[in-house]
Amino acid sequence: MSNPASLEVREVSAGYGGAPVLRSVSITAPAGTITAVLGANGAGKTTLLRAIDGSIKPSGGQIRLDGTDLAGAPPENVSRAGIAHVPEGQGVITELTVAENLQLGLLLRRRADRAQALADLYQRFSVLADRRNMAAGTLSGGERQMLVIARALATDPRVLLLDEPSLGLAPKIVRDVLDLIKRLKDDTNLTIILVEQNARSALAIADTGIVLNLGAVVATAPAGQLAADEALRRHYLGF
Amino acid sequence: MVEFLEFTLTGLSAGMIYAAIALSLVLIWRGTRVLNYSQGAMAMLTSFIALEVVYATGNYWLAFAIAMVSGLGLGAVVERIVVRQVTGRPPLNAVIVTIGLLIGIEGLAGLFFGGNNRSFPEPYSPNGLSIGKVALGITRNDIFIGVAVLAAAGLLAVVFQYTSIGLRLRATAFNSPVARLLGVRVGRMLTLGWALAGLLGALAGMLVSPSTLLSPNSMDAIFVLGFTAAVIGGLESPVGAVVGGLILGVVLSYAGGYLGSEVVNLFGLAALLLVLMLRPTGLFSSAPARRV
Numbered sequence: 001m002s003n004p005a006s007l008e009v010r011e012v013s014a015g016y017g018g019a020p021v022l023r024s025v026s027i028t029a030p031a032g033t034i035t036a037v038l039g040a041n042g043a044g045k046t047t048l049l050r051a052i053d054g055s056i057k058p059s060g061g062q063i064r065l066d067g068t069d070l071a072g073a074p075p076e077n078v079s080r081a082g083i084a085h086v087p088e089g090q091g092v093i094t095e096l097t098v099a100e101n102l103q104l105g106l107l108l109r110r111r112a113d114r115a116q117a118l119a120d121l122y123q124r125f126s127v128l129a130d131r132r133n134m135a136a137g138t139l140s141g142g143e144r145q146m147l148v149i150a151r152a153l154a155t156d157p158r159v160l161l162l163d164e165p166s167l168g169l170a171p172k173i174v175r176d177v178l179d180l181i182k183r184l185k186d187d188t189n190l191t192i193i194l195v196e197q198n199a200r201s202a203l204a205i206a207d208t209g210i211v212l213n214l215g216a217v218v219a220t221a222p223a224g225q226l227a228a229d230e231a232l233r234r235h236y237l238g239f
Numbered sequence: 240m241v242e243f244l245e246f247t248l249t250g251l252s253a254g255m256i257y258a259a260i261a262l263s264l265v266l267i268w269r270g271t272r273v274l275n276y277s278q279g280a281m282a283m284l285t286s287f288i289a290l291e292v293v294y295a296t297g298n299y300w301l302a303f304a305i306a307m308v309s310g311l312g313l314g315a316v317v318e319r320i321v322v323r324q325v326t327g328r329p330p331l332n333a334v335i336v337t338i339g340l341l342i343g344i345e346g347l348a349g350l351f352f353g354g355n356n357r358s359f360p361e362p363y364s365p366n367g368l369s370i371g372k373v374a375l376g377i378t379r380n381d382i383f384i385g386v387a388v389l390a391a392a393g394l395l396a397v398v399f400q401y402t403s404i405g406l407r408l409r410a411t412a413f414n415s416p417v418a419r420l421l422g423v424r425v426g427r428m429l430t431l432g433w434a435l436a437g438l439l440g441a442l443a444g445m446l447v448s449p450s451t452l453l454s455p456n457s458m459d460a461i462f463v464l465g466f467t468a469a470v471i472g473g474l475e476s477p478v479g480a481v482v483g484g485l486i487l488g489v490v491l492s493y494a495g496g497y498l499g500s501e502v503v504n505l506f507g508l509a510a511l512l513l514v515l516m517l518r519p520t521g522l523f524s525s526a527p528a529r530r531v
Contacts, residue, residue, distance in 0.1 A: 053420060075419040085420050095413045096406075104410050107403055108422045155421060 004031035004189045005066040005082060005158035007052070012061030012071070014051040021047040023215045024061070029159070029208070032189040034181070036206035036223060038199045038237055043212040045195040046088060049161045052193070053085040054078040065159065080108060084157035088164045091148040094137030098128050101136050101147055105154030117154060125150045142173035149180065159191045160184075166198050174198065178205050199237040203227040211236050245376030246496040247489060252381035254488020255388040256447045260465025261472060261480035262392060263439035268474050269412040270432035273322060273333040277340035279462030281317070281437060282444030284344055285309040286453050287352050289445060290359060299362050306441045314437020318430045326429075348455040356457070359448035384446045391442055392481055395435065399477075408432060460504075464491075467511040473521025482523065486510075 007029040015021040021044045029035040037045050050056045052063055054075040063071040070078055079085070084105075093101055102121060106114040122129035125146050131139065136147060145165055152160055162181065166174040182205040185192055196202035203209050209226035211219040219232055226232065233239055260278060267275045289306035293299060321340060325332040363379035399405035410418040411428040419425050443465070444458060451457045468487045472479025487510060494506040514521065 055416070055420075075416075076422050076424050079420055079422040087417070087420065091417055091420075093410055093414045093417055096409065100406060100409075103403075104406055104418070104421050104423070107407070151421070 003158065004191055006031045007083070007159045007191055007193065008062075008064040009048070009052065010062040010064065012048075012051055012058045012063060014047060014056055014058040016047075016056065020059070021215050022051060022058075025212070025215070025217055027193075027210055027217070027220075029191050029193055031191050032185065033207040034185050034192045034194055034205060035208045035210060036199075036202040037193060037195045037210050037212060038202060038226075039212035040236065040238070041197070042214075044215040045212055046163055047215075048212070049085060049087075049163050049193070049195060052078070052161060053083060079155060079157075082156075082158035083161065084152035084155050084159070085161040086148045086152045086163060086165065088167060092136040092139070092144045092151075094135065096136055097133055098136050098139070098147060099132040101151050102128070102132075102154050105151040108155040113156075117156070121150050121154060142169050142176070145169060145173075145177055146180075149177075149184075153184070157190065159193070161193045161195075163195045164197060165194070166196065166201065174201060178202075181205060199233075200227070200239050241373055242496065245374070246492045248375055248377045248381065250489035250492025251485055252377060252384050252488070253492060254468075254485040255384050256443050256461065256484070257464045257468040257487050258481040258484025259388045259391065259439050259443035259446070260461060261468035261484045262395070262477055263436035263443070264466060264469045265472070265474060265477055265480045266395075266432055266436040266439070268469075270408070270429055271318075271322065271326065271333075272330070273325075273337065274466075275436070276334070276337040276462075277317070277344060278436070278440050278465070279458035280341045280344040280348075281310070281313050282440035282461075283453070283455060283458040284348055285313060285437075285441040286359070286444035286448045286458075287348055290357060290448075290453060293360055299360055302360075303362075303445055306445050307438055310437040310439070310441025310444075311434045312437070314440075315430050315434040317437070318433035322433065323426075323429075345455045352455070354455060356452040356454045359453045361449040380449065387442060387446060388481075391439060392477070395439075396477065404431075464507055467507055470511060471514050471522055473523045476521070476523040479521055479523025483521075 009025060009027040011024045011026055013020060013022055013024055025048060027035065037048060039045055051058045054073050054077065058071050061071060062069045065081055065083060070081055102118060106117055109117055127143055128147055128150055139147060165177050169177065178201050181192060181194065184190055194202055194206060203223045203226055206223040209221060209223045210217055211232065213236055218236065219226065263278055264275060267273055285306045288309050289302040292302035292305050317340065321336060322333065325336050361380045363383060365378050365380065367378055368375045399409060407423045408428050408431065410423055411425050415425045443461065447461050448457065451461065464487060468484035469480050471486060472483030490510060491503050491506055495503045
C-alpha cells in the first residue's frame, strides 16, 4: 500500500452550470482517518466528492493532496494522483466481468505488482473471488458495493472517497460494508472520506464528523462529540 | 446446385466487405455513440491514396499498407478535430457533422482526383477457381477478401478481449465516466477507436474497389449495405456485425443470381426494414434498447 496522505479541501465553491451548490467549504482529513460527511439530501455531499475527484470544476478554492493542489484537474489525473472515488449506485461496469472490473483498477499499478494485489483483493473479498468470471451486472446490490470498493482499492489509492456505500442495501449488509470500511482503515491506514445519509452508522466508525447544510459546513467535530450533540443531531441529522 | 454454391461463395465474399464496414461502424457507435455517415467517404479517400501509390510505384502491397496507415490516421484526425467538438451535444449535431464530412470529403476527392470511375488493381489473378471441372465462380481475390477481413476481425477481437488497451477501450465504450474515475484516458481511447475504425474502412475500400471501380461516391452504396449489416447485427455487437454482413451478402447474392441484379438494392432495403420491424435491437443484441 502507498503511504497515507492527508486531504485538505480549502474554501472550495462549486456547482452545476452557474448554480452554486458548495459555498466556500473547508475540510481537513488527516492521513489515516475516516471523515464522515453528513447532511440532508441536497446539502452538497455528492457535489463535494465530485469536486474533489475532478468530475466538476470548482469555481474557487484548493484541493490539496499532501500539499499538492488538484483543483480543476480532470478525473483521470486525480485518480492517477491517488484519490479513488467510489461513486454512489451503479459504479460497476455491468458488461465487464468481476475480474475485468478489478483489472481495470489494477492498471494504475506497476505491472509487476498487479497479480499480488489481485490475490490480496480476492482474499479480502472472498465473495468476489467466487464470482470472478461472472458479468458484474449479475451481482446483488451488496456484492456490487463490495466490487466497487475492491476496484477502488485495486488502484492503490492514498485517499478513498465513498459516496453513500449503504444506499439501498439491507441493514445486515450495511453493517458488513461499514465494518469493512473500518477494517480497511485499521489495516491499511487509508484516508477515507465517507459520505452518508445514515449518520448514526457513519459516526460509529468515523474519527471526525462534518455536517453540511445548504452547501456550507455547519459543524466539524470529533465523531463521538457530534453523535452526542442532541440539538445538532435533531436539527440536521434526523436521529 | 453448382449455381447455388457459386452464389453462396460470391455472397460470402461480398458479405465480408459489408462486415468490415459494419464492424467499423459498430466500433465507433460503441465508443462514441456517433453513427459515422462519412465512413464510406473516408474509405474512398484512402483507396484513392492507395491508387496514386500504385500509379507511382506499381507496388500493390505497398499501396495496401499505405492505405491502412492512412485509414488509421484519418480516423484519428477526424475524431480529434471534428467529432470531439460535438461530443456531449445533442445527437443530431454529430449526424449533421458526419454528413457534412461525407459531402466535404467526396467534394475534395472530386476536385483532386476527378469524377471518373477508375479501375482498381487486385492483388491476385482474376481467373476463376475450380475443383476438378467444377467452376466455383470465385477467384483467389475473393479468398483474399475473406481471409483479410476475418484476420482483421480476429485481431481486433484478441486486442479487445485479452489486452489492457482492449480493456480500457471496452470500459470507455460501456461506461466512460467510471473509466475516467479509474484513470483511463478516455479521450485517447476514443481517438484510438476511430483510428481502428478508419483502418477497417480502408481495408473495405481496398477490397471492394476492384469490383465497384473507384470514384468519389463509389463507396456510398457499400456504406448503406455495411450500415444495414450493422443494424442486422444490433449496432452494438462486433460478432453481430460480421454475421450481419455475411447474411446480407448471401441474401443479396441469391436475390441477384436468381431474380436478376436489378432487385439487389430492393432486397437490401427490405432486409433492413424487416429486421427493424421484427427485432429493432438487431439479431445479436442482448441488451434492452438504450435510453437516449
